[in-house]
Amino acid sequence: MLVIGIGFFYLRPIIPFLQSQRAEATTVNKVKAIETLQNSDEFSKKLAAAALKRTAEDVEYDPGYYDIAYPGGDLPANKGVSTDLIVRSYRALGVDLQQLVHEDMSEHFRLYPQLWERKGPDRNIDHRRVPNLQRYFSRFGKVLNNSHSLDDYDIGDVVTWSLPYGAAEQAGSHIGIIVPGPGARSGEKWVVHNIGSGPKWEDKLFDYEIAGHFRFGPIRESMTAAADTKSGATLSN
Template identity: 50%
Template structure:
């Protein structure tokens, strides 16, 4: 007789925890490699945009100008108050205009929405109660031969004389406001920006021989300690970091007080 097989006893079952595979050790080196590769890719592709981002963070905005004006206006230093007045000029829309105008005297001005570099300087000084139209005209009437003979004129003209950089240079110089602009060799303007303080007036020689003029002001934001300028070179009053971008031919610190010592004056650059 055949023997029955007990199938339920043929398979041995294991009862207990499932065997675990040995845990793999984390590969920290591979993680750092991935991070370094990612950082390198960000730097490589983002590098061209860094200057743009930095410029946006320190751009001379209206808000930064307002904060600086509020800081400089109450100052006891005339130069800082003049710098504040110059910064205020950047908030006015002005079309570049170098035409001759017949204007009132004193305190005469061309239309407020027009002007050039000299008009920016004149309007900034008027905010401090200093009328360069009157002061330049009076000195030219008394000492016309001491001024450059522009356009072949034989006498002073109260409509235009104060609106010419060369005449402003000579007036500041005759007023004892001229500062040195050259190094020891006498050829190159000083490259030390610490020589220029807020409210200083600077004259430049542009390409092509044209003269230009502007006012030194602090820079925006984190550039507060730097020497920037407010000027109108053709697109209206602007606040720019371009003090040494042109050849400096004149540096003046005029506060309204005049002390002329003509015998001490060195030859001036026109």
């Protein structure tokens, strides 16, 4: 009994640590979450898995304008902002938001926010702007409540936020994807987003003012570029 008591005395400080590890955004918990989500037949779950995979990438926050290929164009893999995380996550599932947004803006340019003194669509940058993605998702996806109830949010939903002025690109516009929490917190709604330090898996859904809440899946195959399209990019001055 003495040995057991001594063992418990020394192990007791470790128990809270082990419990916390089961609830943290560790690599082990990330791998488990991705595996679970990928085994689902639901597009939304696979989208969440694709977003979580993005958190393994080292991405420098770069809102610069790039000349990129079309369709399937992208910045260098180590560059990007919050919208690029969304575009790359969808593209991993064969949905090319660059092409989809450009096609719709080409037909209905005046229905999109007129914030950049442009006279027409620009396939290099339009899909990389939060207001444009918001408008596209509102036109072709499901618009949901901007509530503060976790029950109103599902895995794979897209959320946009209004941040304090200057906190991110585009005068405070920000965007992310709803994913499950890690380990013992898997029943919670976390987000994958890039607010300046690369793609992160964080419990920050309600940390900022929610501006939009959408659910968007593929429309039709003919409107998407192949998921394995390889394209380069050139930075423009």
